[in-house]
Amino acid sequence: MPALANTTRAIARSWTQHSLPVARASCGTMQSRSISEVHTTSSFDSPFKGQGSSTKIPNFGAYKSNKKSEDGPKLLQYFMVGTMGALTSLGAKATVQDFLVNMSASADVLAQAKVEIDLAAIPEGKNVIIKWRGKPVFIRHRTESEIKEAEDTKWEALRDPQSDADRVKKPEWLIMLGVCTHLGCVPIGEAGDFGGWFCPCHGSHYDISGRIRKGPAPLNLEVPEYDFPEDGKVVIG
Amino acid sequence: MSSFTSFLYNSIFRRNTTMLATVFAGAFAMQLAFDTGSDRVWDSINRGRQWKDIKYKYIQKAEDDGDDDE
Amino acid sequence: MLARSVLRSARSVGATARNVASKTASRSASTTSSAAEGASWKTNALPIGATAFAAGTVAWYAYVAGRDVDAMTPAEEGLHPTQYPWEHAKWNKTFDSQAHGSLRRGFQVYREVCASCHSLSRIPYRSLVGKIMTVDEAKALAEENEYDTEPNDEGEIEKRPGKLSDYLPGPYKNDEAARAANNGALPPDLSLMVKARHGGCDYIFSLLTGYPEEPPAGAVVPEGLNFNPYFPGTGIAMARVLYDDLVEYEDETPATTSQMAKDVTEFLNWAAEPEADDRKKMGWKVLAVTSVLTALSIWVKRYKWASVKSRKLVYNPPIKSPILSKLPKPTNKS
DSSP states (O other): OHHHHHHHHHHHHHHHHHHOSTTHHHHHHHHHHHHHHHHHHOOOOOTTTTOTTOOOOOOOGGGSOOOSOSHHHHHHHHHHHHHHHHHHHHHHHHHHHHHHHHHSOOHHHHHHSOEEEEGGGSOTTOEEEEEETTEEEEEEEOOHHHHHHHHHSOGGGSSSOOOHHHHOSBTTEEEEEOOOTTTOOOOEESOSTTEEEEETTTTEEEETTOOEEESSOOSOOOOOOEEOSSTTEEEEO | OHHHHHHHIIIIISSHHHHHHHHHHHHHHHHHHHHHHHHHHHHHHTTTTSHHHHHHHHHHHHHHSTTOOO | OHHHHHHHHHHHHHHHHHHHHHHHOHHHHHHHHHHHHTOOHHHHHHHHHHHHHHHHHHHHHHHHHSSOOOSSOHHHHOOOOOOOOOSTTSTTOOOOSSSSSOHHHHHHHHHHTGGGTOOOTTOBHHHHBTTTBOHHHHHHHHHTSEEEOOOOTTSOOOEEEOOTTSBOOOSSSSHHHHHHHTTTOOOOOOTTHHHHSTTHHHHHHHHHHOOOSSOOTTOOOOTTOEEOTTSTTSEESSOOOOOTTSSOOTTOOOOOHHHHHHHHHHHHHHHHOTTHHHHHHHHHHHHHHHHHHHHHHHHHHHHHHHHHHTOOOOOOOOOOOHHHHHSOOOOOOO
8 A cells, every 4th residue: 555655656756757847857867768678578579679769770671572663562552442432432322321211201101192093984074083192183084175275275375384285195184283373272173264273262264274374373283293004094193 | 464553553543533533433333233242142042032033923823813812 | 368468568557657666766765665575464455355345246236136036927927939940030031922931821821810800900002012912912902991081072981992002901990899809808919919029930839839729737717718828827818720721822831730820920020020131131231341341441550550650759858968957956845
């Protein structure tokens, strides 16, 4: 116990002596002595071993490569560093990607995101309203005269100019979201001044191609993504 | 051999920008190769266990008798 | 190895400190040496006492808190299930869709046997596709059942045939109906059963195949319950359901009791962990990449440190300086 106390006191004193300029000389000698002592007990076999405070540069010849060009070793070194960088960036990319994918729709939502409809059950000249992602979708089986009317309209002068060909994939099937572009009411079919849809909330009139013709709505009725995988079937979404 | 290594060194690693570009391009190539290779190893370890290995049995069967749903 | 090197360095630090002490502080040198020579029992009393106290504390704590305390008797715990070598549970194996163990056969057993009492409410038809059956088979299966539609224009809820996005229907309308039909015992949902029960696959297989012909002598089986040694408490409301040739496998595998139990257990494990195949594959990939990365980073560390480790800094202060000795020395009162 007294030995321990003495040792700590001595260490503390030697530390304070470091900061005093007067003690610098003795400190220097002490350091070199303790370094040499530590070196004799260390297991590390350094080229500097036993040289004390000498500034003489030891011989590193045993470690030198005997190749003439240094490109080979450099290539290896850069290859190792580069491969590590590539693998690390790969892991970082995968991590970021996983977090981003996590934000996208999950499998059960995606499974409900598509609706398959049998078109054979819809007679010509009839509207069908189905629910898709919580929103109504209008499916109109248009007659010949309606198609002609929709195509002959001078669409360049309309509020939201769009040709009928841009709004349908097959002219007899008009498929669009039944949400009024004004404030989101559901328009009534086969009504209004233009033979298409009429929104009862604020009086927007849509024509037989679902284009806005009159009233406060700014845009045509939106057309969702859809596809005809085979005849008589449509998949929305 | 040494001319090839110095060509590689001079063309890829000499400039930092080309080295960085190589590293990032290599990351994508590595991912592609690693994913393909590990999928192949995994499938060969589990040969005959996965659905894709036995799918053909049921696809053909469904064509033969359409309403068999067991 | 590590401990030894730490010990050695600690000892050398101690030696250095003692050197420093003896060289710089000549006053304390005599006491240090005398204490080191006369190492009496007083010197060691403190460390020995502290060690004894620490060991005693650990022993006391282990005695108080470390013993196994069983709330239940072994009979109430249920028999430990035998451990079986499940092929699908290996680190490098996927679930077996068909060839040997069969999710498909297991699903058939579930549909024909288990589904009359147990629901599987977390499995939608779409997840069967590409794992157990084809799209057309799953669609046909889904259309066998009716589901509620969303309210129509009049607010009425109608029935429609099932779609792939629907979940497997349960046998009862709700838990109360299930209890009423089963003497008050609720058949649990099987979606996560493998994960929910201690022993997992082994437990379910043992339970399904572990019904004895007669309860052993002395066993108390309450009215309406059945004896099963693997069930905690040994009295289980479910009777033995799997008998040889109960189902007819489409691939003509002999439908023994243990075959059906094995198939349905593997199917239930898939139902509880449908992601397990991908998880195992991803685990292997991560291990491969990180092991290569570890080796590379060790190499790069050695590469970067090579120049640092073979470096030496020498500082020789000017010792012979007449100005320093002429400075007035500070009075050292301590």
